[in-house]
Amino acid sequence: MIEVEALVKRYGSTTAVDGLTFTARPGTVTGFLGPDGAGKSTTMRMIVGLERPTAGTATVDGRRYAELDAPLHSVGVMLDARSVHPGRTAFRHLLAQARTHGIPRSRVDEVIAMTGLEPVAHRRAGTYSLGMGQRLGIAGALLGDPGTLILDEPVNGLDPDGVLWVRRLVRDLAAEGRTVLLSSHLMHELALCADRVVIIGRGRLLADAPVHEIVERSGGTLEEAYLQLTAGAVQYRGRATTSPTTTTAGDAR
Amino acid sequence: MTTRTPATRVSFAGVLAAEWTKLVGLRSTLWVALGTALAAASLAYGLSLFAGRGDGPTGVSLVVAGSVLAQTGALALGALVGAGEHSSGAATATFTAVPRRLPVLAAQAVVTGAGAGVTAAAALAASALATTDARTRAGLVLELADPETARMLAGFVLHLVGVALLGLGLGALLRRPGAVIVAGVILLVVVDQLLATNPGQVTDTLRAALPGAGARLLLDDAALAALDAASRGPRLGAWGGGLVLAGWAVGALAAGAGRLCRGDVTR
Ligand SMILES: Nc1ncnc2c1ncn2[C@@H]1O[C@H](COP(=O)(O)OP(=O)(O)OP(=O)(O)O)[C@@H](O)[C@H]1O
Ligand SMILES: [Mg+2]
Numbered sequence: 001m002i003e004v005e006a007l008v009k010r011y012g013s014t015t016a017v018d019g020l021t022f023t024a025r026p027g028t029v030t031g032f033l034g035p036d037g038a039g040k041s042t043t044m045r046m047i048v049g050l051e052r053p054t055a056g057t058a059t060v061d062g063r064r065y066a067e068l069d070a071p072l073h074s075v076g077v078m079l080d081a082r083s084v085h086p087g088r089t090a091f092r093h094l095l096a097q098a099r100t101h102g103i104p105r106s107r108v109d110e111v112i113a114m115t116g117l118e119p120v121a122h123r124r125a126g127t128y129s130l131g132m133g134q135r136l137g138i139a140g141a142l143l144g145d146p147g148t149l150i151l152d153e154p155v156n157g158l159d160p161d162g163v164l165w166v167r168r169l170v171r172d173l174a175a176e177g178r179t180v181l182l183s184s185h186l187m188h189e190l191a192l193c194a195d196r197v198v199i200i201g202r203g204r205l206l207a208d209a210p211v212h213e214i215v216e217r218s219g220g221t222l223e224e225a226y227l228q229l230t231a232g233a234v235q236y237r238g239r240a241t242t243s244p245t246t247t248t249a250g251d252a253r
Numbered sequence: 254m255t256t257r258t259p260a261t262r263v264s265f266a267g268v269l270a271a272e273w274t275k276l277v278g279l280r281s282t283l284w285v286a287l288g289t290a291l292a293a294a295s296l297a298y299g300l301s302l303f304a305g306r307g308d309g310p311t312g313v314s315l316v317v318a319g320s321v322l323a324q325t326g327a328l329a330l331g332a333l334v335g336a337g338e339h340s341s342g343a344a345t346a347t348f349t350a351v352p353r354r355l356p357v358l359a360a361q362a363v364v365t366g367a368g369a370g371v372t373a374a375a376a377l378a379a380s381a382l383a384t385t386d387a388r389t390r391a392g393l394v395l396e397l398a399d400p401e402t403a404r405m406l407a408g409f410v411l412h413l414v415g416v417a418l419l420g421l422g423l424g425a426l427l428r429r430p431g432a433v434i435v436a437g438v439i440l441l442v443v444v445d446q447l448l449a450t451n452p453g454q455v456t457d458t459l460r461a462a463l464p465g466a467g468a469r470l471l472l473d474d475a476a477l478a479a480l481d482a483a484s485r486g487p488r489l490g491a492w493g494g495g496l497v498l499a500g501w502a503v504g505a506l507a508a509g510a511g512r513l514c515r516g517d518v519t520r
Contacts, residue, residue, distance in 0.1 A: 049352040050345060051517040066352040070262040075349075083345035085279065085337065092278035093346065099271040100350045102261035140346060 001026055001179050002047060002148060007056035009042050009203075016042040018203035019056070024181040026147070029174045031194030031211070032183040033226060035234045039203040040183045041079065044150050047181075048077050060148055072101050072144030078137035078151045086126025090117055090136045093125060097143055111139040130157030138166070148179040155189060167193045187223035191215070199226065201233020265356055272334075272360040275343075276368060282333055286372040289326025289413075293319025294379035301387030312393035313402040315384045316377060317409040317471040323376050324441060324468075325434075327369050327417040332433035334365050335424020335509065339518075348518045358425055358510055362418060369417035373410040401474055404491060408470030411495060415467050416441065418502040425509025440501070441465045457486030467498025 002024040009017040017039040024030040032040050045051045047058040049065040060068070060075050068074045084093045094108045112121045115135040120128065125136065134157050141149055151170070155163045170180050170193055184190050190197065190211070197214060199207040206229050207214060211222060218225035276282055296319040304315055338344050338361075351357050381395065388395065396402050416437075423433045445465045448456040460466075461484065469477060469491050481488040489497065 045517075045519075048349050050348060051519060052515075068352070071352055072350055073261070077345075077349050079345050079349075080342075082342040085275075085341040085343040087279045087281055087341075088275065088343075089278065092274060093343075096271040096274040096278070097346055097350045099274055100263055100267045102264065102267050 001062075002058070002060055002150070002181055003062075004043065004047065004058045005056055007043060007046060007058055008054045009039070009046060009051065010054045015203055017046070017053075020200060020203065020205055021056075022198045022205060022208050024148075024179050024198075025196075026179045027174055027177050028195045029170050029180045029182060029193055031190040031197040032181055032200075033185075033187075033190065033197055033230075034200040034206070035230050036236050038200045038230075038233065038235075040200065041152055042203075043200075044077070044079060044152050044181070044183070047150060048075060048079075050079075070101055070144070072097065072103070072146065074144075074146055075148045075150060076141030076144060076146035077149075078134075078141040078154055080137070080152060082133070083140075084125045084133070084136060087124055089122050089124055090128075090139070091121045093136070094139060094143060097140060101144060103144060107143065107145075111142045114142060115139040131159055131162055134158055135162070138169075146178070149173060149181070151180070151182045153183055153185070155184065155186065163189065187221070187226055191222040197222075199229055201230050202235065204233075206230060206233060263351055263353075263356075265360065268351055268356045268360045269363060271350070272357070272364045276334060276364050279333070279337075281337075282330060282368065285326055285329050285333065286368065286375070289323050289330070289372050290376040290379050292326060293323040293376035294383040295319070296322045297380035298383035298387075301384040304384075304387045304391050304393070311402075311473055312384075312388050312395040313399075313405045314473050314476075315388060315393065316380045316395065317405055319376060319380050320409055320412060320468065320471055323373070323413055324416045325438070327372070327413040328420040328437040328441070329430075329434060330369055330372065331365050331417040331420020331422075332424045332430040332437070334361050334368075335421040336428050336430040336433050337424070339424075339428035340430060344518050354513050354518075355510060358421075358506070358513055361421055361425075362506060365417050365421045366414050369414045370410055373413040376413075377406060377409055405471050405473060408491060408495065412467045412470045412498065415495070415498040415502050416464070419464055419498070419505050422502060422505025422507070422509045426505065426512055452483075452485070454485040457484045459486075460484075461486045461489055461494075462497060464498050464501035466494035467501075469494025470498075 005021050007017050007020045020043060034040050046053050047065060065071060095105065098108050112118055115138050117135050117139060120132060138154055141151060155166050158166065170182060174180050194211055196210050214225045215222055218228055297315060300318045301315050338347060347357055348354055420433055420437055423436055427433050427436065441464055445460055445463050448460045466489055469489060477491055
């Protein structure tokens with residue numbers, strides 16, 4: 001179980017996370033949603049102790065992450081595909097992580113097999129494709145057979161087969177009673193695999209409810225509900241190339 | 254996920270094993286170690302060509318002559334371990350496995366020290382080989398039982414270990430390998446050279462307090478005596494210079510530990 005309470009993170013004048021409170025419960029896949037820069041990755045990094053909160057607390061199974069005796073057995077984390085040295089092989093990378101906890105080498109082979117990385121396990125990670133790096137991240141998260149999983153955009157870059165595999169994996173993990181917190185921008189995917197969603201914008205909580213409830217409330221799809229809820233919190237918006245605001249010269253004519 | 258792995262926990266021995274796995278699992282560190290030994294031997298060989306009979310160098314001073322180049326390699330080794338962690342992004346995985354953070358730096362100090370020690374021993378062996386001809390020609394013997402010789406050979410190893418740990422500490426502090434090399438070369442070489450252009454009590458004292466004083470560990474007694482006689486600063490001798498370098502290494506590691514403990518692990 002992950003409990004986040006009144007969490008705040010400031011970087012100089014930017015407030016990345018602004019008084020966020022939510023809970024991710026065991027046996028549930030909690031989707032973590034929000035526009036680019038909303039503070040999802042920052043929140044996840046604070047939960048696993050990589051960043052110090054400016055205020056507030058984040059706990060896993062009631063304890064601060066840094067106080068856990070065996071963090072890899074409590075929480076599996078995949079934050080981004082680049083959390084491996086490009087000069088190291090997947091096998092070495094995972095083996096080093098396993099050794100910190102005395103996890104046997106056989107478990108490293110097991111997660112390599114589970115993620116389908118066998119053919120490239122002894123190749124340097126710098127040569128991996130996006131999806132292969134993503135699989136390595138997931139392998140690292142599964143290494144300690146943890147009760148809680150935190151996955152930041154795990155399907156980003158995976159092929160359709162991989163997306164399906166992750167969907168099944170997180171459903172199975174939750175069915176086994178584990179807690180899964182998963183961020184994604186793919187609404188269609190989340191509608192299929194999440195039980196509950198926590199939506200944030202500009203570091204603040206916008207919604208925290210079961211998927212079906214959110215969908216019913218808006219009367220459309222999860223994507224429509226999401227767009228309505230985050231309409232006021234989008235910080236980075238692209239423009240169509242034909243947008244009238246970019247054709248001031250034309251207006252002057 | 255049918256087989257639950259047996260419960261294990263973080264231990265220092267485990268973190269040490271992990272850091273060793275990381276160190277030897279990188280080609281860059283292996284190349285730096287090899288390059289350091291070769292550079293030291295090449296320089297020793299080059300200098301040995303000028304060694305003649307008479308009041309020239311002793312046998313052991315030819316063998317340790319490569320340290321000027323080798324220290325850059327040791328610095329790079331420490332930088333790769335300490336800063337490479339952060340610049341490559343691997344820190345995320347490292348510090349989620351060991352969220353208390355400090356055991357990682359302690360383990361890195363042990364493996365970096367060991368790696369530098371092995372590299373230094375290899376550099377000495379290669380330098381001894383490379384200077385065999387010149388030493389025979391000039392009738393210079395390498396007497397390992399001689400205390401001065403033993404001190405200089407041990408000093409060569411200790412000097413490189415000290416510089417590597419300085420690089421590790423700066424790496425944890427600065428987090429970019431390039432920045433560590435620049436800062437390290439400035440501290441070890443550049444400032445000393447600048448101060449040397451203007452000898453005096455103040456500049457000589459400052460020079461004695463720079464990490465480059467560690468190179469005294471591998472100077473022969475005659476060179477040390479000449480250095481101390483010419484200096485208007487404190488007379489450090491060989492071990493005093495070693496202590497100055499050790500102080501710098503400990504200071505850099507403490508500063509790196511401070512940043513690691515207080516700050517965020519971000520890129
Ligand atoms: N180390 C840092 N220094 C300064 N600002 C940062 C840092 N890390 C994150 N931020 C800022 O914090 C805010 C939240 O970033 P975060 O990465 O958490 O967003 P996100 O919700 O994960 O976005 P995305 O969906 O694009 O991944 C952004 O404005 C970002 O620029
Ligand atoms: Mg993100």
